[in-house]
Amino acid sequence: MKLPELKEKLKSKYIVRVVAGVLTIALVGTGIGATAVFAEKDSTAVTAEADSTTGSSKDADDIADKLMDSVSLKDNDADKDESVYLISDANGNVNKTIVVDHLKNKDKKDTLEDASNLTDIENVKGKEKFTQSGDKLTWQAGGKDIYYQGTATEEPPVTQKVTYYLDGKEIAPEDLAGKSGKVKIRFDYTNTTSYTETVNGEKQTVSVPFAAVTGLVLGDGFENIEVTNGKAEVSDSSSVVLGYALPGLKDSLGIKDKDLDGDVNIPEYVEMTADVENFSMPAAMTFVVNASDYVSTDGIDTSDLDDMINDLKDASTQLQDGSKTLAEGTDTLADGLSTLQSKLGTFASGVGTLQSGLKTYTDGVSTLSGGLNTLGNSTGALVSGADKLNSGAGQLASGSATLKDGLKSYTDGANGLAKGASDLDAGIGTLAEKSGTLVDGATKLNDGAADLATGAKALSDGMDKLNTGIQDVNAGAADLASGADQLKAGADKLNVSVNGAVDENGNKISGDVVETLSTDMKVQIQTMLDSKFNNNEVIKQLLPLLKVDKITVDNVSTVTEVVAKKTDLGTIIGVENYNNLLIGLYQMQGAVTLYTQFSSELPSNEQIKALKEGVSSLSTGINSIESGSNALAAGTKQLADSAPALKNGAIALKNGTSNLKDGTDSLVNSIPTLTGGIKQLKDGSSQLSAGAAKLTSNNDTLNAGATALNAGASQLSAGTQSLMNSVPTLTSGIKQLVDGSNTLVANNAQLNSGASQLADGTNQIVSGVDQLTTGSKTLSEGAHTLADGMVQFNEEGINKILDAYNGDLKPFTDKLQAVIDAGEEYQTYSAIADGQTGSVKFIYKLASIDAKADSDK
Numbered sequence: 001m002k003l004p005e006l007k008e009k010l011k012s013k014y015i016v017r018v019v020a021g022v023l024t025i026a027l028v029g030t031g032i033g034a035t036a037v038f039a040e041k042d043s044t045a046v047t048a049e050a051d052s053t054t055g056s057s058k059d060a061d062d063i064a065d066k067l068m069d070s071v072s073l074k075d076n077d078a079d080k081d082e083s084v085y086l087i088s089d090a091n092g093n094v095n096k097t098i099v100v101d102h103l104k105n106k107d108k109k110d111t112l113e114d115a116s117n118l119t120d121i122e123n124v125k126g127k128e129k130f131t132q133s134g135d136k137l138t139w140q141a142g143g144k145d146i147y148y149q150g151t152a153t154e155e156p157p158v159t160q161k162v163t164y165y166l167d168g169k170e171i172a173p174e175d176l177a178g179k180s181g182k183v184k185i186r187f188d189y190t191n192t193t194s195y196t197e198t199v200n201g202e203k204q205t206v207s208v209p210f211a212a213v214t215g216l217v218l219g220d221g222f223e224n225i226e227v228t229n230g231k232a233e234v235s236d237s238s239s240v241v242l243g244y245a246l247p248g249l250k251d252s253l254g255i256k257d258k259d260l261d262g263d264v265n266i267p268e269y270v271e272m273t274a275d276v277e278n279f280s281m282p283a284a285m286t287f288v289v290n291a292s293d294y295v296s297t298d299g300i301d302t303s304d305l306d307d308m309i310n311d312l313k314d315a316s317t318q319l320q321d322g323s324k325t326l327a328e329g330t331d332t333l334a335d336g337l338s339t340l341q342s343k344l345g346t347f348a349s350g351v352g353t354l355q356s357g358l359k360t361y362t363d364g365v366s367t368l369s370g371g372l373n374t375l376g377n378s379t380g381a382l383v384s385g386a387d388k389l390n391s392g393a394g395q396l397a398s399g400s401a402t403l404k405d406g407l408k409s410y411t412d413g414a415n416g417l418a419k420g421a422s423d424l425d426a427g428i429g430t431l432a433e434k435s436g437t438l439v440d441g442a443t444k445l446n447d448g449a450a451d452l453a454t455g456a457k458a459l460s461d462g463m464d465k466l467n468t469g470i471q472d473v474n475a476g477a478a479d480l481a482s483g484a485d486q487l488k489a490g491a492d493k494l495n496v497s498v499n500g501a502v503d504e505n506g507n508k509i510s511g512d513v514v515e516t517l518s519t520d521m522k523v524q525i526q527t528m529l530d531s532k533f534n535n536n537e538v539i540k541q542l543l544p545l546l547k548v549d550k551i552t553v554d555n556v557s558t559v560t561e562v563v564a565k566k567t568d569l570g571t572i573i574g575v576e577n578y579n580n581l582l583i584g585l586y587q588m589q590g591a592v593t594l595y596t597q598f599s600s601e602l603p604s605n606e607q608i609k610a611l612k613e614g615v616s617s618l619s620t621g622i623n624s625i626e627s628g629s630n631a632l633a634a635g636t637k638q639l640a641d642s643a644p645a646l647k648n649g650a651i652a653l654k655n656g657t658s659n660l661k662d663g664t665d666s667l668v669n670s671i672p673t674l675t676g677g678i679k680q681l682k683d684g685s686s687q688l689s690a691g692a693a694k695l696t697s698n699n700d701t702l703n704a705g706a707t708a709l710n711a712g713a714s715q716l717s718a719g720t721q722s723l724m725n726s727v728p729t730l731t732s733g734i735k736q737l738v739d740g741s742n743t744l745v746a747n748n749a750q751l752n753s754g755a756s757q758l759a760d761g762t763n764q765i766v767s768g769v770d771q772l773t774t775g776s777k778t779l780s781e782g783a784h785t786l787a788d789g790m791v792q793f794n795e796e797g798i799n800k801i802l803d804a805y806n807g808d809l810k811p812f813t814d815k816l817q818a819v820i821d822a823g824e825e826y827q828t829y830s831a832i833a834d835g836q837t838g839s840v841k842f843i844y845k846l847a848s849i850d851a852k853a854d855s856d857k
Contacts, residue, residue: 078839084829090173090847092160100149108143115831118150158210158288161188178851180277187270191248197818207248208826209291209819214270216241216284221277229267243270252819280851288842292823327784344766351762355755362748369741376738379731386727393720400713404706411699418692425685432682435675446664453657556592560585
C-alpha cells in the first residue's frame, strides 16, 4: 500500500467511519425519550391536538411503537425535561407549538423555581398553583414533581421541509391523496443553531448536534418501498418507514462528501420511494433530540490513540533492532544445533536412565499408596486414641488440681502436727518433771480412799437416822405452813388495826387501838410458835427462846443467827425454803422490835406512822414465811420420798469407796511402770517433734511442685484438646494423601508409557535435529534479508504514518469536542432557571393524508 492510499484510509475510512458511524448509530439510537410525556394520557390538550391533526390516535401510537422499537430510550437526570410538540401541515410548516415541561422535585421541596417564556401555562397533572413575575415561575410543589404545558411562537432549532412527487413531478400533498403511481417523499432538515467555539486556538462556528428520526405510517397500497438513510418495515396490516438525519453535523466537523467512502454517511435528509395504489399516509412524525445529551461529557480522550502511535513507533524500532538480533541469533542457532547434534547420544542414554528410574518410582508409589491406605484405615483408631488421650489429660488436670488442694491441706495439717508434737513434747516433759508429785499424790489418794471408805460406812449408818429425822422434818414443815397461814391472818388484822389508829396524814386516833394491837400481836406470835415449832425436832431446841413471855429483840436475833449459821438445814428442807424461813425471821425480828416499842410507851404520831410501815413489812414477811413454809413442806415431802434412794446411794457409795481403795492400791503398785512409760513417752515425743519439723521443711517445695504439676497438666489438657480439634484436619489430610497416592498409582501406567514414548521420540529427535541443522542455515540467510527489509519499512512506512496521524486526526477530534460542547450549552427551548439543568426533545406531528377523505371532497 502506497503512502497516499494509506493516508486516505486513515482520513476517511477509519477516522470518519468511527466518528460519523458511531455518532449516527450510537447517539441517535440510544436516546429518544420524547414519547415519555406524549404517552401521558393525562396530557389531554396535547393528545387532542395531535388527534385532530393526524386524524388517528391509533396510527400515532403505532408509529411511536415503531420508533421506540428502533431506538433504546435512556432516562436523563436533568432538573427540567422539556418536550416540544410542533403541530404541522403535511409539508412541515408549523401551525402551533405546544410545550410540555416536567420539573423534577428531587429533594421533595415545597416550592420549585422555574423560568419560562410560554403563554397559556396550565398544570396538566395536578392542582399545584404557581405565581409568575416576568419569566420567573414559582410553583407550590408540596414535594411533588410538576407537569405543565403552554404555547410558544419561537422558531424551532431544526426545521423540516416535506416534498411530495408523483411520477417524477412535484405535487401538493392534498392532491396526492388517492392517486396511484411512483411516489417519492423527501424530508429535508435545516439546523438553524449557531455557536462560536475555540478550536485549536481559533474561533469557529458550529451547530448543536441535533439528530432527527422520522417515522411514517403508510396506507395499504404501497409496494417496492425503498428508503434512503433509513429502513422500511412491512406487515400484512401496515407499512412503517423509519429514517434518520444529522443536520448541520458535516458543516460543523468540516467534512465533505468526498471525504466519506461508501460504507459511511452523515445524512441530512430522508427519502422514500414506492409504487402506490390509492395513496394515503395516516400518520407521520419526526423526533429531534440533542445528541450531546446521550454521550459522555468528559471530553474526547485521544491519549490511548497517542499511546498506540507511540507504541507503533517504538515497536517499529524494536522490530528493526529485533530483525538484526534475529539474524545474529540464527547464526548462534546454527552453531548450537551442531553442538546439540553432537550431544544427542548422551541425551538418548539419559532417556533410557529416566525410563528405568520411572519404573523404580512407580513401584515406590505403589508401596507408598499401600502404606497410606493402611494409615487411612487406621484413622478410626487414631481418633479413638486421641479422644482417650484428651479425656485422660482432662482427668489428669482435674486430679492435679485436687492434688494441689490436697497438698495444701496436707501441709497445713503437717504444720499443725508439728506444733502439736512440739506442744506434746513440752507437756510430756512437764509430766515427767511432775511424776514425783504424781507418786506422792497417788499415795495420798490411796490414804484418802481408805478414809473415804471408812466415812462411807459411817454415812450409810447415819442415813438410817437421817431418814427418821426427815420424816419428823416433813411433819414439822406441814405444821409450819399451817402456822404461817394463821400468822398471816393475824398480820392482816394487825394491819387493819394500825391503819385504823392513824388518819390519812399519819396522825394518832386512839390509844385503845394501840393496846389492842400489842395484845393481838402477842397472841398471834405465841399461837404460831406453840403450834408450829414445837413439833420440829431440828428447831424445838430454839423454842424456849421464842415463848411469848420471853420474846425479846435479843431472843429473836439469837434464833435468827442460829438458823442463819445452820446452813445444812437448807440441804434438808431445800435452799429456797431455807432462804424464805430466814427472811421471815428477819422480818419477825423487826416486828418484835416494833412491839417492844408499843409495850414500853404510848406511841407518838411518828411512831404510829412507823408502826404502820412496820406492820406492812410484817405482813410482807409473814407472806414470805407462808410461802417458805409451803415450799418447806413440799421439800420435806420430796426429801422423805427420796430417802430410800439416798439409803441406796449410801450403800453404793460404801461399795464404791471399797472399790476405789482397791484401785488406789493397784495405782500405787503401778507407779513404777507408769514412770517408765512416761520416760519412753518423752523419748517418743521428742522424736515425733523432730520428725514433724522435718516433715514441714518440704511443705513449700511440695506446694510449688503441686502448682507446677497443675499448670503442666492444664497445658497438657489444652494441648490434647488442640490435638483433638486437629484430628479432623489430620484425618482429612490422610484422606487427601491416600487419594493423592491412589492418583499417582493410577498414573503409573501412563508414566511408564510416556517414558517409552519419550525413548521412541528421542530417536525421532535425533533424526529431526539433522534436518533442523540444515534448515537453520536457510533461516540464517532469511533473517539477514529480513533485517535489511525492516530498515526500509521503518523509513518509508511507519514514519510517514506518524506524520499522517499528527497532521489529520488530532485536529479533527478537537472539532468534534467543540460540537459536543455546543450541544451541552443548548438545554431548553423555552427558558430555564439559573443553576438548573435541562433536556429538550422536539416532536413534529404532520397532518395525515387520507385518500377516502380526499375522494369525498
